[in-house]
Amino acid sequence: MKTLGIMQPYFFPYIGYYQLINAVDKFVLLDDVNFIKKGWINRNYILVNGKPNLFTIPLRKASQNKMINEIEIDNESGWSVKFLKTLTTSYKNAGFFKQTIKITEELLKADYELISDLIYCSIIKIKNYLGIETEIIRSSSVYNSKDLKGQDRILDICLKEKAERYINAINGKSLYSKEVFLGNGVEIKFIKTNKISYSSEQAVCGRSLSFLDMLMHCSVPEINEMLFKYELE
Numbered sequence: 628m629k630t631l632g633i634m635q636p637y638f639f640p641y642i643g644y645y646q647l648i649n650a651v652d653k654f655v656l657l658d659d660v661n662f663i664k665k666g667w668i669n670r671n672y673i674l675v676n677g678k679p680n681l682f683t684i685p686l687r688k689a690s691q692n693k694m695i696n697e698i699e700i701d702n703e704s705g706w707s708v709k710f711l712k713t714l715t716t717s718y719k720n721a722g723f724f725k726q727t728i729k730i731t732e733e734l735l736k737a738d739y740e741l742i743s744d745l746i747y748c749s750i751i752k753i754k755n756y757l758g759i760e761t762e763i764i765r766s767s768s769v770y771n772s773k774d775l776k777g778q779d780r781i782l783d784i785c786l787k788e789k790a791e792r793y794i795n796a797i798n799g800k801s802l803y804s805k806e807v808f809l810g811n812g813v814e815i816k817f818i819k820t821n822k823i824s825y826s827s828e829q830a831v832c833g834r835s836l837s838f839l840d841m842l843m844h845c846s847v848p849e850i851n852e853m854l855f856k857y858e859l860e
Contacts, residue, residue, distance in 0.1 A: 628814075631790035633657050633766075633781055636695060636746035637667045638684060639753075641835045642853060643796065643820040648750070649759050649854045650818060651794055655784055656750070658696040658743040659767035662689060668698075669742055671837035675717050679836065682710060686742060696743040696767050707735040714839070721843035722826070730756060731839070743767075753838070757847055757854070778803050785813045794818050794859065816859040823853050 632651035636658050637644060648654045662668065669684040685701040700706075711732060718724050730752055739745040743765070750763060767773075772783050781803070785793050790813055795803060797819040808815040825845050841850060 628791045629653075629789060630792040630794060631655065631785055631788050632761075632794050633784060634796065635660065635663075635666075635668065636743055636750075637671070638669055638742075638746050639671060639749060639837045639839045640667060641671075641820075642823060642838055642841060643818065643857070645753065645757070645759075645838060646820060646854050646857050647794060647796060647818050648754065648761050648763070649757075650857070650859075651761055653762045653764065653788060653790075655769075655788075656743075656747055656763060656765045658747075658765050659694050659773045660780075661691050662693050662695050662698050664689060664691055668695060668746070671839075672835070673714070673717060673837050673839055675713065680713075680717075682713070682837075684710075684742065684745075694767075694773070696741060696765070698742045699740055700742055700745060702738050702740070707738075711735065718840075718843040723846065724843055726756075727839065727842040730842070753842075757850060759854075778807065782808060782811060782813070786811060792816065797860070800860070819858045819860055821856040821858065823856055825849070825853070 630651045631653050632647045633655040634644065634657060636656050669686060670681060672679040672681055685704045685706050687699040687701045689698050714728060714731065734749055734752055747765060770784055770787060772780060775783050792814045793808060794816045797817045800817050803815055805815050825841060
């Protein structure tokens, strides 16, 4: 059963995003849809002094009238140097700090101009680090269907990929009709992350954090085990 996952690009999102990538045969990064301000494309939470702290990648002339793959990063702000310093100060005593900071440094030293390029490369780096074999592609490079919206767009991609099953994040449950998908020969499931805890203040902070926090505190085998801690509804 060929299984497909589709999500907008997010920078080091929470573990559920990577669980979805790991659960499918092909993952489509939906980068030719409208950018959403104050969403999770360019920001997330890490722990600073034991408390959730929101980091944000600064953007240039970001607008909801632009596609995600048109949004530029404001690299002149020096944000990457500041971000690496914050990570170092906050996580230098974490068990897997050296491995994680190396991945992050290698990623950020490239000074990507577009946020979609930075996120795509971050996902590929994490995929390779964890040994995930899922194929990852960008919607802007393949489908030429950006005029379609919502469910119609997702279903169109599924049909073009000849997918037999489509898995979506659990918060999209109200957006899609199982009957419509089944009527087109596609089973639809929703992935729900089970409760996960690990050796980090994350366990008590009460907030879902960037995947960076887990990378800092957990080994590859530990993370790979947690990638399967979900249910399909």
